Each structure stands twice: as structure tokens, then as C-alpha cells.
Amino acid sequence: MAREKSGKKISLQTVERMSLYRKVLEDLHRDGVANVYSHQLAELVRVSPAQLRRDLASFGSFGNISKGYPVYQLILTISRLFGTDTLQNVALIGAGNLGRALLFYRGFEERGFHIAVVFDIDAEKIGRVFAGRRCHHIQDLEAVLPDFGVAMAILACGAQNLQSLVDRLGRAGIRSILNFVPRQIHAVAGMNVENVDFSAKMEKLSFLNRYGTALEFEI
Amino acid sequence: MAREKSGKKISLQTVERMSLYRKVLEDLHRDGVANVYSHQLAELVRVSPAQLRRDLASFGSFGNISKGYPVYQLILTISRLFGTDTLQNVALIGAGNLGRALLFYRGFEERGFHIAVVFDIDAEKIGRVFAGRRCHHIQDLEAVLPDFGVAMAILACGAQNLQSLVDRLGRAGIRSILNFVPRQIHAVAGMNVENVDFSAKMEKLSFLNRYGTALEFEI
């Protein structure tokens, strides 16, 4: 949990919502909107106005009391908060179907992340170039990584020896991992892990389909 | 929020953790483990033993007081809770890079979801077969969907006219949407939406890299 210098905590849930806010603020900016009131923005992201105001206030006050919040400036402030106001290099482990889809995905670049280097274990893929990036063998991780100054890695590889790969990444200076592999991995000291599990989301949706509207839940 | 017949609520956070539990329970089952204690399972998913016990207790008691929890039976119970003990058909909208990666992804099938039908807007793709599934034009949504009995859809398409597509899906009987498009969409009445936003997760990680360990947070 990060703290402001005044000692106020900023919760991770607030940080997650901040991504949402930024997303719709980008839309508003595209549409030429210069200022927005908390109740308008809150309506767009389906959050209560009070919560929005508290979230934004948690890292300083930005709202003009009669104009609302300045759209563009808020985008910049949130980007700075994330550290995505400048592009940062990330590494991709695994050039399978998902890995290659991520390489071609433009959303990362738009939000400040550049996949700079790719690793795989499949000899057939080594040396090939995917969307402008050459694929290296995972053996050469320690040798190649320093050239790119990456602090974050995306895991889209197979599940074999996953944890030892994570440990290795930690030793090689990786501080954060976005994990697409549906296995539980354990962060080494000081490392942060976020899991993306499509199926888990589907399971939640399937649960909601069954019990979400009917309030009685039978075993 | 679903309720048990006794009136106890089961929270969505509990449901999300249930996916984690099931994942590591599958691992244990593969390894031939028959029973597991709450503190062991809790350690594996990095959750407190008390929370694990409360989560599991929230839909009935299952633990044997001296053997712990029966691994296989718990997997079955959680599957039933999700409604994934039988395979269910889902629709995929968008056969771009991401959509095709999802078609080839085996994780869905393993967890009870079968992508049965694919739609796209790109004339070049209509009629082609991806991983055994023929791609239909999005125009034919209403005509084709009923053949497959799907209640869930995965959105992996472009952002244009996204909300009207969502409305259309709702009218065509889709009750849940897994949305990969990084735009905010609004569910119609009775519909559930889950968003998957890779970049948002990266933003959170990037934030943690900056402020996660150092507790002081400067504007």
C-alpha cells in the first residue's frame, strides 16, 4: 500500500479504478470535452460520484469547484501516477498463439508499454521475427535482457517449470510479472505478480448466470 | 449477491477465490493427493487459512475434521457451483489476432467452456474455418445464434459501435459477456459483464513498481 507524504493510504482498488477513469477520460478528450463533473464521469464508469471524488482526492485535489475536473490534465496526472507518461520496455516470454496476439496488439503501446524483446523455448521459433521483434531462446535470458532495460515481463508460455522461470526472471532484474499462464506462481521478494485468467472470469460469469438474479442459493 | 437458502450471502470475492482454489486443487489431484488441510491449501493460494475455511463454508461444510478437505470432491463441488460440470457453448465475436488465439487456447475447454461459433465483420474471414469452427458474418447473429444454445459471448472485436453490439447480443439472448475490448460497455438489464484489460493490469504493476515497496508517495 502506497502512502502519500501526508500519510494517507492509496488503496489498490483505487488504482484499479484509476485505469477505468483514464480510459473514459481518453474518450472524452477525443470528443473535445475539456471539463467534466464527478457525477458525469461517475455515470460513465458506473461508480458513485462520492467514490470517484474520493479516489481522485486520494492523490491530491484536482477538481475546479465550478468547472469540475480538467479532462486532459487529469489524464496526464493519472499517467504520471502509473509511470506510463513515458514508454517503458517489457519482455514477453512465449511466442505461441497468445504471445503472438499480444505482439500484434496495439493496446499496450497506446497505454505506455512496448514489448521490446521476445523469448521462447521452441527451436523452430528462435531467430524468427514477430511484428518486428526477434525471438530469442529462453536460455539466453540473462545475456539478452540487460540490453533492453526491462523491469516487467509478460508470461504467455507453457506451464512446465513455471516457478523456476519466475525465480530466474527475478534474479535477472524483473520486478513485475503479468501472468497469463493458468497456474499459481509465487513472487520472489520485492516482485509483483498479476494474473490474467480468462477462464476464471468465465466461471464468475457462469456463476452469476445461475445465482446472480435469483437471490436464493441452493446447494 | 447470491444467498444460500439459510440466507447467508456468498460474496463475489469469494467466488473469484474459488477459481484459484479449484486451480490448485486440480494440481493436487494430478499429484494424487486425496485430502488437504486448510493451512496447506491456503499456503498454496497465498490466502489466510481462516479465509479459506470461511470461503468453503459459505456454500456448506465439506471439511473432515481430522482429514481436512477431500480434494476431488471439492473440485466437483466447485464445478457445480460454477455450473461448469458440463461443457457449455459460448460465442466468440471477432476473429482477429486475439480472437484466433482464444480459439486455439485449450484452457477454456479444460474449464468447461466451448467456443462453438464465431462471428466477424471482415468479409475476407467469413466462411473460413478457424480451429474447426466456421466464421459467420455478424449480420447473421440473430439467425445463427439460436442453433448453438449459447448464453455467454466473448468480445474480441473492434471498438466501433461496441455498445450497440452489446445491446443486440442482449436481445439475442446472451446473458453474460467477457469483454476484451478496452472500452467501457454497459450491460443491459439482467446481463453480466466482465472486462479483461491487460493494459490496466500492467498499469497497476507499473504503479506498484514505483510506490509498492517505498511507503511514501509523493505527488
Add this chain to the structure above:
DNA sequence: GATGCGCTGTGATTATATTCACAGTAACTC
């Protein structure tokens, strides 16, 4: 320059989630 309006930021309150801690008990020992 006085009045009114409607906004933000935030203390106080309520709701929700997590942890603590222990009663109750099955299995195992002697």
C-alpha cells in the same frame, strides 16, 4: 457587491471483508 446555485473535498457513518480465537470433535495413543 450581494445573492443563489451547484460543485468539490471530506468528517462521520455505514457496510463489507478479513482475521482472531476458541468450542467442538474425529482419530490416534496407551
Add this chain to the structure above:
DNA sequence: GAGTTACTGTGAATATAATCACAGCGCATC
């Protein structure tokens, strides 16, 4: 069959998150 151990399930306590509600203010209007 009495004693010991170590577990589960759960009421009580705590911590965290969300909401309410309002003071205080900038701007518009007259």
C-alpha cells in the same frame, strides 16, 4: 476408555471500503 492432538466451523472483533451529507467556495446573475 481416558487423554492428547490438531483439525474445522464460526461468533466476535477488527480492518477496510463505500456512502452519506454537508461545509465552504467559485462563478453567474442582477
